[in-house]
Amino acid sequence: MSVADLPALLRRGAVAVAAGRVALGLTALAWPSVPARPWVGAAADDVAARVFGRALGARDVALGLGALAALQRPAAEPGQASAWVAAGALSDALDVAASLASWHELPRFTRWLVAGSAGGAALTGAAAALTSRAARAPR
Secondary structure: OOHHHHHHHHHHHHHHHHHHHHHHHHHHHHOOHHHHHHHHHHHHHOHHHHHHHHHHHHHHHHHHHHHHHHHOOOOOOOHHHHHHHHHHHHHHHHHHHHHHHOHHHOOOOHHHHHHHHHHHHHHHHHHHHHHHHHHHOOO
């Protein structure tokens, strides 16, 4: 693999993150306590957590479907894809920030899993969005 392969690799990573976002969102809409339990523990069964879980699921479905649709466009036209991927990366980074704000109240082991997966998705999305923007910048 060369440096020239990096944009294509990051684009594939962005597709994978977007697809995972849709799957997680659909799961949260149907069974909100399932994806919430690793994040907030036993509180995932509370009605408030279920409502917020469904709302976050809807957000993830919308962001994921928007990114997937935009990523289907030719790589020569990355503007919309870059914006959708950047929006998803921002939401993942804010999920990490929300976790850090309540770090000591979250389940000891799974807080690392949630922060790591959201942080990895945020970094992948940010790198893909920035690479995409750089590729379309006039030279």
